[in-house]
Amino acid sequence: MDKKITVEMCEERKTPPSVEDLGFGRTFTDHMFVMDYESERGWFDPRVVPYSPLEIDPAAAFCHYGQTTFEGLKAYRAEDGRVLLFRPDMNAARFNNSNERMCISRMDPEFFVRAVKKTVEVDKNWVPSRPGTSLYIRPFTIATEIYLGLKPSSRYKFVIILSPVAAYYSQGIKPTRIYVETDYVRAIKGGTGMAKTGGNYAGSLKAQSRAAEMGYDEVLWLDGVDREFVEEVGAMNVFFKIDGKIITPSLEGSILPGITRDSVIKILRNWGIKVEERRIKIQEVAEAYQQGSLEEAFGTGTAAIISPIGELKWNEMEMKINGGEAGEVASKLYDYLIGLQTGRREDPYGWTVEV
Ligand SMILES: *Cc1c(COP(=O)(O)O)cnc(C)c1O
Numbered sequence: 001m002d003k004k005i006t007v008e009m010c011e012e013r014k015t016p017p018s019v020e021d022l023g024f025g026r027t028f029t030d031h032m033f034v035m036d037y038e039s040e041r042g043w044f045d046p047r048v049v050p051y052s053p054l055e056i057d058p059a060a061a062f063c064h065y066g067q068t069t070f071e072g073l074k075a076y077r078a079e080d081g082r083v084l085l086f087r088p089d090m091n092a093a094r095f096n097n098s099n100e101r102m103c104i105s106r107m108d109p110e111f112f113v114r115a116v117k118k119t120v121e122v123d124k125n126w127v128p129s130r131p132g133t134s135l136y137i138r139p140f141t142i143a144t145e146i147y148l149g150l151k152p153s154s155r156y157k158f159v160i161i162l163s164p165v166a167a168y169y170s171q172g173i174k175p176t177r178i179y180v181e182t183d184y185v186r187a188i189k190g191g192t193g194m195a196k197t198g199g200n201y202a203g204s205l206k207a208q209s210r211a212a213e214m215g216y217d218e219v220l221w222l223d224g225v226d227r228e229f230v231e232e233v234g235a236m237n238v239f240f241k242i243d244g245k246i247i248t249p250s251l252e253g254s255i256l257p258g259i260t261r262d263s264v265i266k267i268l269r270n271w272g273i274k275v276e277e278r279r280i281k282i283q284e285v286a287e288a289y290q291q292g293s294l295e296e297a298f299g300t301g302t303a304a305i306i307s308p309i310g311e312l313k314w315n316e317m318e319m320k321i322n323g324g325e326a327g328e329v330a331s332k333l334y335d336y337l338i339g340l341q342t343g344r345r346e347d348p349y350g351w352t353v354e355v
Helices: 061-065 088-101 109-122 198-202 205-213 259-270 282-290 328-341
Strands: 031-038 042-050 068-070 073-077 083-086 134-143 155-165 176-180 218-222 230-233 237-242 245-248 275-277 294-301 305-314 317-320 352-354
Touching (some): 031 109, 042 109, 083 109, 088 259, 109 134, 109 155, 230 237, 237 259, 237 282, 245 259, 259 294, 259 305, 259 328, 282 294, 282 305, 282 317, 294 328, 305 328
Parallel strands (some): 176 305
Antiparallel strands (some): 031 155, 073 083, 083 352, 134 155, 294 305, 305 317
């Protein structure tokens, strides 16, 4: 798709706020990307325009039936001033998989990357440079046909918004406390668990808020049929280190295929560390804990990159992992990935892409 992306600049640029005041996902840049779809025309009118509210008809399909998809990636500022993306082709491919599952028209993956690059380029001055900070990129699609009947929409809007974000860990990498959810479930095979689509997250809020009330940071989801096998954490994939081996649940349709997960598996294997992708029972994790062989647990995702798990609560059992401290593998992975993403370290994989 060699469509030309038009640019309409805003009249007055805002001054990006100081990074310490940013937090996550509440501040947005001067511009956004918008493109429309009609079944008779395909995707058309790609444009970067001043950031502004969208005009939405109250009968637009997504307001009622949740036909939406999204992606999440980051742009990092290198020490020499360059702006780098991390594996955006993987986001493009996953976006199409999500769209396919949700009956939304696919998009040329190269165009997806071009649209991301163009939008970031226009608001390049918003990419913060302090260690750990980044510009979070949120591409998404909403179904906009004005119709209350239940069917795949014939109209869509694809939008990209940008949000400068503070360092996830302001005082060093910090382990989380995780509640293993045994009542509610996130996804089942045949459902939409492998798609980044709104409903998956709406459905997870109940368990999340219950866990938060009990003082936990996140929930660990178990399989939706027997609540026996480990799936993932909130918006992160999960890894365990048992007896020197790294184990992560295999992708079987109900788990979101994380790009950080994929990167971590490749890096570990390159380091000569054994990684098993397979089904793993929470019982196996608990037994390893009791035998003293559960050495580490951590989550992986674009927001935190690596999030060590300091505590897992499963029914009556409280597992304090590695004395509640970040483990060696988790810490090493975090430093390595941040180094790659910010161009501080040489990239033998060809994963970083300059804007
Ligand atoms: C986005 C997401 C992840 C992590 O994916 P990354 O590509 O590594 O950011 C994991 N689980 C869920 C449910 C997610 O939405």
